[in-house]
Amino acid sequence: MNLINTFSVLALAASISMLGHANDFFGAVTDSNIHLKNTHDTRNWSVGGFMQQRFSDDMDTTLGLNGQWQPFSRLKLSLAGRLSNNGVPVLGEHLSYQFSEDDRNLREWQWQWRWQDSTVELDLATAWLRLGYQTVALGEAESTRIVDVISPKNDVWIGQADLDNSSLPVPAFAVDVPIDQGQLTLLGTYRAGLDRVAPAKTEVPIETSEPKSDFEVALWWQKSFSGKDVSVVLADVNQNQTHLTQTTFVLVNGQPVPTSMEAAQNRYQMLGATANRALGRWLFRTEAAYKHGVMVTPATEALLDPWPEENALQGMVGFEFNGPSGWLISTETTAQQTLKRENLTLGWAARAYWGGLTDLNERLTFQALATGMPENTIQFEHGLIRALASWNFNDGWNTELSGTWYFANQAKQKLYTFRHHDTISLSFRGTF
Numbered sequence: 001m002n003l004i005n006t007f008s009v010l011a012l013a014a015s016i017s018m019l020g021h022a023n024d025f026f027g028a029v030t031d032s033n034i035h036l037k038n039t040h041d042t043r044n045w046s047v048g049g050f051m052q053q054r055f056s057d058d059m060d061t062t063l064g065l066n067g068q069w070q071p072f073s074r075l076k077l078s079l080a081g082r083l084s085n086n087g088v089p090v091l092g093e094h095l096s097y098q099f100s101e102d103d104r105n106l107r108e109w110q111w112q113w114r115w116q117d118s119t120v121e122l123d124l125a126t127a128w129l130r131l132g133y134q135t136v137a138l139g140e141a142e143s144t145r146i147v148d149v150i151s152p153k154n155d156v157w158i159g160q161a162d163l164d165n166s167s168l169p170v171p172a173f174a175v176d177v178p179i180d181q182g183q184l185t186l187l188g189t190y191r192a193g194l195d196r197v198a199p200a201k202t203e204v205p206i207e208t209s210e211p212k213s214d215f216e217v218a219l220w221w222q223k224s225f226s227g228k229d230v231s232v233v234l235a236d237v238n239q240n241q242t243h244l245t246q247t248t249f250v251l252v253n254g255q256p257v258p259t260s261m262e263a264a265q266n267r268y269q270m271l272g273a274t275a276n277r278a279l280g281r282w283l284f285r286t287e288a289a290y291k292h293g294v295m296v297t298p299a300t301e302a303l304l305d306p307w308p309e310e311n312a313l314q315g316m317v318g319f320e321f322n323g324p325s326g327w328l329i330s331t332e333t334t335a336q337q338t339l340k341r342e343n344l345t346l347g348w349a350a351r352a353y354w355g356g357l358t359d360l361n362e363r364l365t366f367q368a369l370a371t372g373m374p375e376n377t378i379q380f381e382h383g384l385i386r387a388l389a390s391w392n393f394n395d396g397w398n399t400e401l402s403g404t405w406y407f408a409n410q411a412k413q414k415l416y417t418f419r420h421h422d423t424i425s426l427s428f429r430g431t432f
Contacts, residue, residue, distance in 0.1 A: 045069040049432055056425035058087025064116070074123035078132075080116035088156050089198045089421045117169055128176040133169040136187060138220065138233055140274045140285045141316040143349035143371050144334050145240075147233050147272035147287050150187060150218060152240045153195045158418060159371060159384045160404055168196060182223030182230075189216045194265065195240045198417075204258050209245075211238045211265040228277035233289075239266040243295040243307035266309070268293040281322045285332070288315040296338060297412070311339045318349075328353040336374060347374040355390075363392045373414055382413050396431040 047067045054060040062084040070076045119132035139148030151167040170192040176185045191214045216238055222231035242263040249256040272289030291314065295307045318332025334347040349372070355365030367390075372383040388402040405422045408415040 044071065050429060051432070052427060052429040054425055054427040056087075056423050060084070060086040060427075062086070066116075074125075076121040077119075078121070079118045081113055081118070082116055083111060083113050085111045086156070089418065115169060126177070128174075130174045130176070132171070134172050134174070135167050135169045136172065136174075136189075137167055138218075138231070138272075138274070140276060140287045141318070141332060141334060142330075142351070143332060143347060144314075144316070144374070146289050146314045146316055146334070147231075147270070147274055149233075149235055149237050149240070149270055149272075150189060150192065150216070152193055155195050155197045157198070157404075157423075158406075158415065159369075159386055160402075160423070168193070179221075180223075182221065185220040185222075187218040187220060190214055192216055192238065192240075194242060204261055206261045206263055208242055208263045208265070212267050213238070227279070228275070231274045233270070233272045233274075235270045235272070237268065237270065239268060239295055241265075241295075245306055247306075266293070266295045268295075283320040283322075285318045285320070286316060288313070308341070310341065313337045313339065326354050333378075334374065343376075345374040345376060346378050348372040348378060365390045373408075380407075382408050382410075382415060384415065384418075398429055400427045400429070401425075402427075 045068060047065075049063065049065040052060075052062045052064075054062075062082055064080070064082045066078075066080040068076065068078045115133045117132075117134050119130050119134055122129045122131075136150040137148060138150060139146055141148070145153065148167075150172075151170055154161045154166055154168055170189045172187060172189040172192075174185055174187050176183055216236065218233055218235035218237065220231065220233050222229065224230075242265050244261060245264050246262040247258050248260045250259050251257070269292045270289050272287065274285075274287040276283060276285045291312045293309055294312055296310045296312065297307065314334070314336045316332055316334045318330065320328065320330040322328055329350075329352050331350040332348065334349075336345045337343070349369065351367070351369040353365070353367045367388045368386070370383065370385045372379060375382055384404060384406050386402065386404045388400060390398055390400045392398040401424075403422075403424045406415050406418040408419045410416060
């Protein structure tokens, strides 16, 4: 099947399926835990923030600040950022294709200021314009990125990022136009960058070339029906990870030893769609995407092999069950089929949550999640388990105790370098 036919079939499937997404303007994940002052009066501004201290093998400190000002009914200005001094895992001898000066700064425990969602929003009567740093969330899947290809991920501690810090804001614009009781959004980003990862020890210099274009674009259509939502996304974007293009070797005692490596950020195109439907206590979710010209990890055991360019189909099916006594249970299964090598990988995730029905569990909540990383079969030997207990002292202060355990036994597996970084952490967070 050629590319045009593939896009046509997927577009038809997207049109007739019960596809969906949250019907908010930009699908933005913002600092929802930041408490805004002065929202009870008629002032056109608000300020707030939070302070978080985390104790584990390392000590993490984060100060978040947020402010909004609406000088006119059609204009709103928002500023947000985080000042943090966070520890990162010191990974073992393993190649990191994202090794950079930013990685070295992370390892040196430097205080860093990072902008969060900071935008100018303008109501144009027939459209809505949003310009600035924004977090763009497009997908339904929780365990992997399928349609959600705009914002890079925060993978410094894989599986441990808070919801409001799991995706990174990027310089972007969005133009939202109402169409037939739905909305069409044109998205554009500039120098969105790469996933943020923990730096790995390596003595091999890595030279990373600039992407072919710093601009990325996407067209996003979404619509809500009775009990279900639909969305379709077309995107021309840079891959959020670099890939290895060339490795130089020398022979030492008859064995090849790498002396330098070259990496690049690939450009690819995507047609994707998402879906959800609510039926009583059940919520069914799905999404699928065709990606043309995406780079994938080599199938061989040799991590230094150049990454092959592929066309890939990705999909997810999952459900949530809102049970009695404050229980919420969800699960999902993901799949990726590469079309040139005909290689299928499968992954899974499950989550259980309890809290919110009585005076006790309005303050006390428990959550457990498990993720099986993509492999050739559904398996339980490469993944992670995380458990959390949270206690809210009042509306603005809470503490959380969590534990995370990583499983991997092969050097080519994504979590292999995390296998000795199981963590127990205690954090305190307060808003002001």
